[in-house]
Amino acid sequence: MFEILQKERLGPGVNRAVISAPDIARAHKPGQFIILRTHSDGERIPLTVADKDADKGTITLVWQEVGATTYYMGTMAIGEKFQDICGPLGKPTHVEKFGTVVGVGGGIGVAPLYPITKGMHDAGNHVISIIGARTEGLLIMTEDIKKVSDELIISTDDGSFGVHGFVTQVLQGLIDKGTKIDLVVAIGPVPMMKAVCGVTKKANLPTVVSLNPIMVDGTGMCGACRVEVAGKTMFGCVDGPEFDGLQVDFDLLMKRLAMYKGPELIALNNFRETPRGCKCSFPGGA
Amino acid sequence: MSDQETKPAKKPKTPRQKMPEQNPIERAHNFYEVALGYDNDLALLEASRCLQCKKPSCMKGCPVEVDIPDFISLVKSGDLMGAAWKIKEKNSLPRIAGRVCPQESQCESKCVVGAKGKGEPCAIGRLERYVADYAALHDDGKRPELPKPTGLKVGVVGSGPAGLTLAGALIKKGVAVTVFEALHELGGVLVYGIPEFRLPKAIVRAEVDELIRMGVEFKTNWVVGRIETVDDMLDKRKFDGVFIGSGAGAPLFLRIPGENLNGVYSANEFLTRANLMKAYKFPETDTPVAKGRRVVVFGGGNVAMDAARTALRLGAEQSTIVYRRTMEELPARTEEVHHAVEEGVKFQLLNSPTEIVGNDTGWAIGVNVQKMQLGEPDASGRRRPVEIPGETARIECDTVIVAIGNAANPLVPTSTKNLETNKWGNIVADLETGKTSRDRIWAGGDIVTGAATVILAMGAGRKAALSMLNTFGIS
Ligand SMILES: Cc1cc2nc3c(=O)[nH]c(=O)nc-3n(C[C@H](O)[C@H](O)[C@H](O)COP(=O)(O)OP(=O)(O)OC[C@H]3O[C@@H](n4cnc5c(N)ncnc54)[C@H](O)[C@@H]3O)c2cc1C
Ligand SMILES: Cc1cc2nc3c(=O)[nH]c(=O)nc-3n(C[C@H](O)[C@H](O)[C@H](O)COP(=O)(O)OP(=O)(O)OC[C@H]3O[C@@H](n4cnc5c(N)ncnc54)[C@H](O)[C@@H]3O)c2cc1C
Ligand code: SF4
Ligand code: SF4
Ligand code: FES
Numbered sequence: 047m048f049e050i051l052q053k054e055r056l057g058p059g060v061n062r063a064v065i066s067a068p069d070i071a072r073a074h075k076p077g078q079f080i081i082l083r084t085h086s087d088g089e090r091i092p093l094t095v096a097d098k099d100a101d102k103g104t105i106t107l108v109w110q111e112v113g114a115t116t117y118y119m120g121t122m123a124i125g126e127k128f129q130d131i132c133g134p135l136g137k138p139t140h141v142e143k144f145g146t147v148v149g150v151g152g153g154i155g156v157a158p159l160y161p162i163t164k165g166m167h168d169a170g171n172h173v174i175s176i177i178g179a180r181t182e183g184l185l186i187m188t189e190d191i192k193k194v195s196d197e198l199i200i201s202t203d204d205g206s207f208g209v210h211g212f213v214t215q216v217l218q219g220l221i222d223k224g225t226k227i228d229l230v231v232a233i234g235p236v237p238m239m240k241a242v243c244g245v246t247k248k249a250n251l252p253t254v255v256s257l258n259p260i261m262v263d264g265t266g267m268c269g270a271c272r273v274e275v276a277g278k279t280m281f282g283c284v285d286g287p288e289f290d291g292l293q294v295d296f297d298l299l300m301k302r303l304a305m306y307k308g309p310e311l312i313a314l315n316n317f318r319e320t321p322r323g324c325k326c327s328f329p330g331g332a
Numbered sequence: 333m334s335d336q337e338t339k340p341a342k343k344p345k346t347p348r349q350k351m352p353e354q355n356p357i358e359r360a361h362n363f364y365e366v367a368l369g370y371d372n373d374l375a376l377l378e379a380s381r382c383l384q385c386k387k388p389s390c391m392k393g394c395p396v397e398v399d400i401p402d403f404i405s406l407v408k409s410g411d412l413m414g415a416a417w418k419i420k421e422k423n424s425l426p427r428i429a430g431r432v433c434p435q436e437s438q439c440e441s442k443c444v445v446g447a448k449g450k451g452e453p454c455a456i457g458r459l460e461r462y463v464a465d466y467a468a469l470h471d472d473g474k475r476p477e478l479p480k481p482t483g484l485k486v487g488v489v490g491s492g493p494a495g496l497t498l499a500g501a502l503i504k505k506g507v508a509v510t511v512f513e514a515l516h517e518l519g520g521v522l523v524y525g526i527p528e529f530r531l532p533k534a535i536v537r538a539e540v541d542e543l544i545r546m547g548v549e550f551k552t553n554w555v556v557g558r559i560e561t562v563d564d565m566l567d568k569r570k571f572d573g574v575f576i577g578s579g580a581g582a583p584l585f586l587r588i589p590g591e592n593l594n595g596v597y598s599a600n601e602f603l604t605r606a607n608l609m610k611a612y613k614f615p616e617t618d619t620p621v622a623k624g625r626r627v628v629v630f631g632g633g634n635v636a637m638d639a640a641r642t643a644l645r646l647g648a649e650q651s652t653i654v655y656r657r658t659m660e661e662l663p664a665r666t667e668e669v670h671h672a673v674e675e676g677v678k679f680q681l682l683n684s685p686t687e688i689v690g691n692d693t694g695w696a697i698g699v700n701v702q703k704m705q706l707g708e709p710d711a712s713g714r715r716r717p718v719e720i721p722g723e724t725a726r727i728e729c730d731t732v733i734v735a736i737g738n739a740a741n742p743l744v745p746t747s748t749k750n751l752e753t754n755k756w757g758n759i760v761a762d763l764e765t766g767k768t769s770r771d772r773i774w775a776g777g778d779i780v781t782g783a784a785t786v787i788l789a790m791g792a793g794r795k796a797a798l799s800m801l802n803t804f805g806i807s
Contacts, residue, residue, distance in 0.1 A: 073559045083516060087610070089618035090516075114618050130516040132553035262609070262619075265514045265555055266741050267524075267581040268601035272592050279585065279592060284743065298592060301694030305594040309620030316615040 048082075048128040051104060056186045059111040060154065061120055062096070068103030070095070070133045076141060076165035077256065077288055079158075080105070080133030081264040084118050088129060089313075091115045092261045092283075094158035095134065097190075105131075108157035108186070114313040121325045135264040136287045139254075141165040145228035146172045148220065149195070150213050150242050152234025153179055156187050158256055159233045160194070166231070167194040174220065174227075175199070178213035178234075182206040214241045221249045229254065232291060236303065240296035247292050255291035257282050259302060274298050348452035349378040356674035360644045363528045363612055366671060367431070370462040379407040381445060382454045390456060393442035396422045396791045400439060400456055407459060416467030419460060424500045425493060425790060427468060427535050430461025432526060433787050434665050468538065478546060479506040484804050487512065487571040489556045489744055492520025493786045494577035494777030496539065497793030498800075499548045505806050508547070510571075512554040517608060520579055522786070524608040525600065527638050529645070530668075533607075557747035566772055573772050573800050576748075576759060577793060580738040580778035586630065590688030591734070595622050595696040599631070599639045599735035606642050624731025626650045628699050630685055631735035632662040637669060639733045640677045652678040652727065654685055656704055656717040680727065682706075682717065688732055699727045738783050748773070758782055766796030774800060 052064040070080060079094045097106035111117045122128075139162045147166045151159035156177055167173045175195040179185045180203045192198050200208030201216050209216055213234075220227065230253040232242040239255045246253040259271040259282040271282035276293040280286065317323040352368040353359075359366050370378065382404040390400045398419055406415035419426045433439075435457030440446065446453025485508040488495045496519070499509045517523045519536040544550065556562060556578070565571050583598035585591050602621065605611040609619035627643040629636050632655040643651040653672070655662065658681050662669055673679075683701040691697050703723035706715040740757040752760040752769035759768055759775040766774040776792030778784055801807070 069554075069559060078558075087613075087617040089609070130553050132514070132516070132555065134558055135555060262601060262604055263515060265581070266743060267514075267583070268604050269583045269585070269598040270601045274592060279587075298694070302592070302594060304693075305622075306620045309614065312615050313618050313620065317618075 048131045050122055050124050050126050050128075053122070053124050056108065057184055059120070060108065060184075060186055061111070062106060062108045062157075063119075063122075064104050064106050065128065065131070066103060067105045067131050067133075070131065071098045071100045071103050071105050074098050074100075074105065074134040075138035076161040077139030078134035078136050079264075079287060080107075080131050081135060081261065082128050082132070083130045084115060084122065085129050088118070089115050090130075090132075090262055090264070092135070092258070092264060094161075094256070096157040096160055096187075098161075108154070110154040113310050114317040117314065118317060118322065121322050132264065135283060137285070139165060139231075139288060141169050143170045146174065146226055147229045147231065148217065148227050149173060149175045149191075150217060150230060150232040150234070150238075151175070151177050151191070152213055152232075152238040153184065154186070155232075155234030155238070155256075156185075156191065159231065160187055160190055162231055162233075162256075163191060164194040167196075171228075172196050174225075176201065176213045176216045176220075178202065178216070178238075180204065212241070213238065214245050217242060218245050221245070221251075227251055230291075231255075236296055236300050239291060239294075243291040243294070243296070253291035254288050255294060256287045257289060257294065257299060258287070259299060260305065272302070346377055346381050348381065348455055349374045349458070351455075351458050356671075356676075359529065360641075360675040361647075363645055365532055366529050369465055370458055375407060375459060375462045378455050378459055379404050382408075383445060385444060389442040389444055389447075390439045390454070391442075394422075394439040395785075395787050396794065398422045398439070398460070403463065404454070404456075404459060407463060412463055412466045413470065415463045419463060422794075423460075423787070423790065424497050424794075425539055425786075426460050426464035428493070428522060428531065428539065429787050429790070430457055430459075430464055431531050431535075432785075433457055433460075434785060436666055438787070468535075475546075478504065481508060482506040482804070482806060484508065484572045484806075485510070485570075486800065487565040487569060487574045488577060489562065489574065490514075490520060490577040490579055490777075490779075491518040491540070491550065492577055492579050492777060492789060493522060494579075494789040494793040494796075495520070495575065496543065497790040498575050498577065498776070498797045499543055499793075500546070501794055501797035502800065503543065503546045503548050505801055507572075507801070507804070507806070508549075510549040510551060512556055512565075513550065513552050514555045515608065516552050518550055518552065520577075524604045525635070525638070527603065527607055527642050529641070530638070555743070557743040562744065562748040562751075562773060571772075572804065573774060575766070575793070575796055575800070576744055576768075576773065576775040576779055577777045577789070578741060578744045578779045579789075580758075580783040581741040582739045583734070584737045584739055585734055586685060586736060588685060588687055590690055590696065593688055593690040593696040593732075594694050595624065595730055596688060596732045596734065597622070599629075599635045599733050600738065602639055602733050603635075603642060606646065612646055621646065622731050623647045624729070626729040627652065627731040627733065628727055628729040629653050629733045629735055631655065631737070632657070632664060633735065633737070634664045634668055635737075636733075636735035637664045637672045637677075639735050641672055641675055643731070643733070644675055644677065648731070650678065651676070652680055652729075654680045654683050654699065654701060654727065656682065656684045657714065658682060658706065661714050683725070683727075684717065684719070686724070689726070696730060696732050698729055699732060701725050701727060738778075740779055740782070744779070756782065763792075764795060765799035766792060767799060
């Protein structure tokens with residue numbers, strides 16, 4: 047179980063792997079995630095199930111190398127196994143026919159956005175996807191997203207591909223044009239989600255975001271994943287990961303995500319000293 | 333009833349035998365077990381204190397009614413293996429109960445030797461631990477043969493003491509058992525909550541291995557309610573019965589300002605990082621935990637003591653319990669409070685936290701407290717703490733651990749159709765049989781009673797197993 051069947055690099059420090067996990071593949075619904083450990087001394091980290099094949103019994107994970115665990119995963123080869131994968135976790139996305147759904151994905155957030163986009167598309171929504179990255183080389187999964195979208199707009203911060211600018215500008219453009227939008231789903235770095243919600247709040251558009259707080263168990267037992275929504279404390283893993291973006295305290299989330307900055311660097315440096323660690327692509331080159 | 337039998341006239345000559353312990357100064361910095369256990373001589377001396385009452389009141393104090401005089405008599409006669417089997421008739425996890433049972437308020441509180449100021453009670457728990465450790469060390473590997481499989485199968489949600497006990501009782505009667513556990517390790521609170529220095533994880537693992545050897549199947553990383561529901565277990569997996577022993581795992585917070593600051597933990601998270609994820613070995617292991625310099629713990633139960641003592645072991649210079657009442661009302665085991673004091677844990681009593689104060693990077697830097705005094709007794713008979721108007725203070729700290737209790741985790745109850753719960757979200761089940769409002773579904777342990785004790789959870793697992801066997805028509 048949990049064997050890596052396929053693995054590829056999507057971009058600098060970004061990987062995709064297809065993993066054998068039949069029980070999870072069968073039960074998974076869009077918006078849900080898993081928690082894994084690479085080895086018995088490893089940390090439990092959450093990753094969205096970016097795709098699945100229930101018949102083949104596989105799930106697909108897409109991850110960016112940011113710290114010890116995700117770099118470790120970057121060095122794992124086809125045939126290697128994860129120590130544990132627990133899931134599916136979290137509430138599934140509320141999928142129904144809303145009308146026009148705009149999906150906004152930034153950076154690695156495109157991966158978790160994909161299954162939701164697919165779900166919304168399958169439910170008969172008119173799906174407009176806005177995908178952004180800092181530069182062309184960092185765009186991922188655009189082909190996958192294209193297949194499940196009615197319209198796709200790509201933007202890069204430096205203008206190297208598609209529209210020159212941020213995803214928020216593209217979204218603002220749609221709103222200004224008078225596009226009828228029934229729901230916005232935004233997934234990406236916290237500052238991006240915050241900015242998107244700034245735009246949609248003004249236009250009074252219902253907005254769903256998928257939050258990525260630090261987690262341990264993922265079952266509601268520890269409270270590490272506390273987020274504040276509409277002034278109330280919620281547990282990201284069981285009450286989410288999706289929340290009403292217009293009500294989320296993003297500043298708190300950003301502070302909480304920085305809680306282990308120091309130890310994380312120690313762990314990463316420690317990992318780089320191991321035989322496996324020297325093989326990793328640190329610092330970020332493909 | 334003859335008085336002589338239960339109330340001996342003579343005071344026993346031998347004093348209660350102390351348990352050897354690691355020196356407090358040393359142990360406050362390591363995770364090895366604090367209490368080291370009796371040796372043979374101490375055990376014999378202690379056993380000699382038992383009067384072998386004909387109507388042993390001690391047994392009434394034990395939730396699973398361990399046959400105390402009989403096992404102690406076997407200790408006296410040197411048959412330690414026999415003593416171990418005697419205990420195991422009622423208590424399948426004696427190495428664990430002998431360590432963590434609140435003996436002073438259960439069996440030992442009823443022992444006649446300690447009654448009415450005559451002296452200290454017979455150290456039943458310590459003897460139980462001694463016998464069980466001896467038996468584990470001298471295990472010859474021989475086991476009574478298991479009966480033929482009956483063809484019946486039961487699914488268990490959660491691998492805490494309730495689930496493990498039930499699994500053991502059923503497999504011994506030829507019922508196939510599969511235990512589904514959300515975490516990657518088996519044992520529930522025994523592995524993620526109770527620290528290594530009170531209950532070595534190897535002991536829990538050995539009990540689990542014994543169940544595996546008998547044929548119990550375990551599935552870890554399996555969150556019932558997400559991957560499959562209890563109804564799926566009955567309908568699709570065709571289990572003849574399901575036992576829910578999912579514990580009281582949802583941490584409560586005080587809902588005071590600042591509780592989401594960095595450096596503020598639930599006790600569950602702090603202890604899970606330290607125990608289950610072995611953060612005390614970081615960076616050898618990958619999971620970090622804030623190693624506070626000044627740690628404040630809210631609460632006064634076993635969980636609070638565990639958190640405060642763990643913080644010291646992780647390197648805190650100061651670890652302080654903040655509690656609303658006084659030392660008298662502390663709900664933690666006396667022995668644990670005593671250990672905490674010896675190790676240097678400080679107590680700020682009659683203080684009620686009102687706010688956690690942070691700096692601009694979002695880290696906790698202090699706790700504001702309201703001073704309290706004891707007023708009239710409340711419904712529980714404990715004197716209620718009331719505010720002293722205007723008297724407040726600030727306690728400087730960098731880490732706060734909230735250990736004020738756990739509620740039922742709603743995942744399993746809410747995903748199971750028509751399963752009756754009470755207003756706190758606990759599953760309603762008959763305390764004698766574990767039967768719930770649904771046919772073929774039993775429940776027991778903390779998910780039914782709310783946060784309680786290991787031995788009560790074990791007792792619930794045992795009773796539910798008997799009820800299941802009854803329902804299945806197996807004796
Ligand atoms: C529901 C959910 C879904 C996610 N999906 C994806 C995904 O599909 N692809 C992807 O690349 N990333 C995803 N993430 C983020 C991913 O979990 C973190 O990047 C990962 O944990 C980093 O671990 P590390 O050891 O490599 O780095 P670390 O050095 O430990 O951490 C780097 C940063 O990652 C964050 N982080 C650390 N530990 C955790 C943790 N246990 N839980 C959450 N965040 C943490 C912190 O902000 C930290 O500063 C998701 C997070 C959540 C909560
Ligand atoms: C820190 C701490 C110290 C304690 N100290 C003592 C002590 O000294 N003495 C004492 O007697 N008692 C003590 N207790 C209380 C005691 O541990 C509990 O009463 C006892 O463990 C309850 O047992 P249980 O089997 O009901 O549940 P638990 O031990 O809580 O086990 C429940 C298990 O179910 C799993 N689970 C939950 N939901 C799901 C799901 N949806 N799917 C699959 N699995 C699931 C959990 O992961 C867990 O492993 C302490 C508790 C804590 C937290
Ligand atoms: S199980 Fe607990 S209460 Fe019962 S005899 Fe043993 S120590 Fe005492
Ligand atoms: S332990 Fe105490 S109450 Fe029990 S039989 Fe011995 S002396 Fe009597
Ligand atoms: S991760 Fe522990 S409660 Fe959410």
